[in-house]
Amino acid sequence: MSERDRSQFVRILHRAFALLVALVLVAGATLWAPATAAPQKPLTLAILHFSIIKGTTWSGAHHRAAQRIAQKYPNVRYVYREEVGPDATVPYAKELIAQGANIVVGNAEFIGLPLATIADQYPNVYFASVIASDLTRKRNFIRFFPRQYQALYLEGLIAGALTRTGNIGIVSAFPNVQVMRRQAGFFLGVQDAAKVLGKKVNVYVKYVGDWYKPTEEREVAQTLVSQYKVDVITQQTDSGSPLDVAQERKIWFVGKDMDVVGFYGWSSTDTVAVSFDTRWEVLYEHMIKEYLAGNRNPKTLLYLGLRDTMTLADGAVVPTVDIMNNNKVGLDAISPKARPLIPEAILKLVAQRREQMMKGQWDPFFEHAFVSNGTGLALKDTPIPPKGTVVKKARQMPSDEWLLGKFNFDLEGMTILK
Amino acid sequence: MWELLVRSLEASTIFLLAALGELLNQRSGILNVGLEGLMLFGGTLAFIAAQTTGSYGLGFLAGLAIGGLLGLAHGFFSITMRGDQVVSGMGLWILSFGLTTYIGNPYTGPLGMPRIPSIFGLSPFVYLAFALVVAVWLLLYHTGLGLAIRSVGENPAAAEASGINVAITRYLCVVLGGMLAGLSGATYTLSYNPVWNYNFLMGWGFVSLALVFFSMWNPWILLVGALLFGMTWQLSLSPELLLPGILSRYVWRAVPFATTIVILALISTPWFRTRWGLAKPEALGQPYAKE
Known part of the structure; x- marks a missing residue:
């Protein structure tokens, strides 16, 4: 091969190599592109x-x-x-x-x-x-x-520790599965706190008849405070009236559905001990x-x-639900004024249970037995279990379908005001 | 128990203030079925004004002003335009239902102001409402203006012939009545339940309207009706406190309304009407055209 032929061969070889590199780059870009740059389907x-x-x-x-x-x-x-x-x-x-x-x-x-x-x-x-x-x-x-009941359980622990009169009130909508399931989560938390602290705590539930009845909610909240001496109040209704009563009567309020202090500024952590937020x-x-x-x-x-x-x-x-107050989550969601009133054992328990639930290692509805109070809502094919009936044993997880569609009774120990 | 009584009286006050205004309206021959709308507007604007300025005084002024203004608007359709009073009233209610929801939404939540101090354990508006019952009674039955109001409500043509200006008398009543309805709404949102929620009254205006018919257009019977309704309503929320274990709460919730029907039936009897000289204003709801 002459010198000229050799140099021509080298040029061809260079071009072929350049072409190969270009092909590799194009192929690589093509393969890479869907993961980074291609527009997603609207x-x-x-x-x-x-x-x-x-x-x-x-x-x-x-x-x-x-x-x-x-x-x-x-x-x-x-x-x-x-x-x-x-x-x-x-x-x-x-x-x-x-x-x-x-x-x-x-x-x-x-x-x-x-x-x-x-x-x-x-x-x-x-x-x-x-x-x-x-x-x-x-x-x-x-x-x-x-699964709001998980956050409500944590709220129940805090409420149970905060009450000094031993009376907690729930301004509630009307007996239905959603309400009874959520109230059960809260009640189990209260009971666990009472057990740890060795005290008796009553949970009073009073229904107003609907989700949104501002005037009735106020009256029921007032009655719970004045007649039943509750010093911690929460609601399963939708108006701001119970929160205002808590503010007026200087008792603790435990919120639901949203962090109303941080998101709406409806009140302060002087009144709202803790709330939960739904995502x-x-x-x-x-x-x-x-x-x-x-x-x-x-x-x-x-x-x-x-x-x-x-x-x-x-x-x-963000998890689907979490305790939240004034834009803070976890233990920090507890009002700075309320926190010193809560024994260390309960604070630790709140932190522990929250972490366990975040890891999927614990659930209040798995841990506790469901014993019927004999009150609730008779469904078409599911009568209210008689008082004292163990509907679900401890350390068994009910199915999602049952929790969402058949949980039609209050737990034993709750006081449903007629 | 004292607290239950206090809450009953405060609830009665809301009914009473609005119903007194409507009684004045109806005594002059003007029916305003949009009373709830006036209350909603009064309550909403009072709340917004008080929260924005931090002044209860300005809040109540706003409530009175919007009530009077809407009363005037109803008067314009009913008196000047001689329109159907029911249609105008319903229009006001529908308008207020939507508009107060729209303008009040950003203010949802508690008022966040120190409470209006009570007097001997009662809201000052309870005393004011009682005083207004006396004032309306004196106005209607012991003054020339009251006679004029009753005259235009009974027979406007005869009243006109005797030198009474029907339109001005009626305008006066609808504006005063509107202001009282606005005051009722303001009392609700600034004192009774100082939290703004959409459609916060949920029918209290219609109860007040019914109370006027219940009262047979007499301020004293109106007072009794408002107290009775306020107390039975309060009792129906917590029957377990007075009568534990008797009847379900759902039955108790019907008691205020059932009581109203029974008493209404009783006082509508010819015997009762004749004995007490009570009757519906003859020209109620009828437009008047000067001949």
């Missing part, structure tokens, strides 16, 4: 809120959840309708689907259930509804709820991931709790 999350959003702890929390989802996922668009009645569910849902909604949610059972009637008409849409006690599901009709976004994220993955058979019963988390756009990791 998705529209539509929420039908049964009430107004502003100033409410239920719809307010759902709205915040959807906004957090949209912040984290730029490809997700959030649309909503407020004050949706059951008669408006289907027309609104159809309208939103026509506008591109892929997941349509009813944030209360009474407005969410009608979605089941159109689920078959829109096989590519996920429909979802909060559960009150009905568990109707379809391939693309998802039912969901957070519906953890449940929504679960649905969104399944939808984006193209799963035509999503999980249709979601019951997520402290161990299920979501990483928000700002990097914060």
Whole structure:
């Protein structure tokens, strides 16, 4: 081979090598691209809120959840309708689907259930509804709820330790599965605190007849304070009246659904001993991931709790529910004024149980037996168990279906005021 | 037990203030079924004004002003335009239901101001309401203006012929009545339950409206009705305190309304009406056109 031929051969070899490198780079970029740069499929999350959003702890929390989802996922668009009645569910849902909604949610059972009637008409849409006690599901009709009882158990520990009169009051809505399950979580916490501290604590429940009755809620709260000497009060209703009574009568308030001190500024930690916050976004994220993955058979019963988390756009990791007060979580959620009043043993127990629940190693509904108080709500095929009946033994976990649909009695030891 | 009585009296005060205003309206021949709307507006604007300025005085002024203004609006449709009073009243109620929810939402939650001090354990508005019963009674039955009001409510044509300006008399009543309804709402949100919630009254305005019919347009019977309703309503919430174990709470919740029906039936009898000289204003709800 002449010198010229050799140099030509080397040039060809260089070109071939350069071509090879270029090919490798292009192939690598092609393989790498879907994971980093390719735009994700757009998705529209539509929420039908049964009430107004502003100033409410239920719809307010759902709205915040959807906004957090949209912040984290730029490809997700959030649309909503407020004050949706059951008669408006289907027309609104159809309208939103026509506008591109892929997941349509009813944030209360009474407005969410009608979605089941159109689920078959829109096989590519996920429909979802909060559960009150009905568990109707379809391939693309998802039912969901957070394990709020876990946070309520922690609140119960704190409330049980805080009471000096030995009387705690619950301003409650009306007997229903959701309320009785949540009250049970709180009551078990109170009982555990009482046991640790060797004292007797009464839990009084008084119903006002509905979720939202501002005047009646105030009157019932006043009665609980003046007649039943409660010095810690909580609510299973939706107005701010019980909180105001707590402020007026200078007793402790234990909040629900949302951190109303940190989020709404309705009160201060001088009154709110602790509250809990619900992050519906953890449940929504679960649905969104399944939808984006193209799963035509999503999980249709979601019951997520402290161990299920979501990483928000700002990097914060939030569990589905957690004790929270004035934007602080865990033990820091306990009011600085209340904390010195709580014995160290209870503080340790709160921290321990919270951590165990976050790891999925412990659950109050697994640990404790369910003994019926003989009061509650007779369901169509489930009568109220007679007083003293051990419905579930200790160290057994009831099924999600049972907890969500059949827990129809109060626990023994609660005082239900007629 | 004293506290239960106090709470009953304070609840009665809300009914009484609004119903006194409506009684004045109806005595002049104007029916305002939108009473609840006026109360909602009065309560909402009073709450916003008080929380924004930190002044109870300005809060109550706002409540009185919006009540009077809405009363005037109802008067314009009913007196000047001679429109259907029920339609105008319902319109006011629907408007207020939506609008107060919209403007009040950012203020949801407790008022966060020191409480208005009580006088001998009772809210000052209880005394004010009692005083207003006396004042309305004196006005209606012991003054020339009262005679004029009753005249235009019974027979506006005859009243006009005797030199009474029907329109001005009626306007005066609807504005005064509106102010009392606004005051009732303000008393609710600033004193009785100082927390703003959407649709916070949930029917109390309609109870007040019913109480006017119950009273046979007499301020003293109105007082009795308001006290009775306030007390039975309070008792129905906590029956276990007075009558433990007797009837379910759901039955007790119906007691205030059942009592109202029984008494209404009783006082509607010809014997009762004749004995006490009670009757519905003859021209109630009818537009008047000057001949």
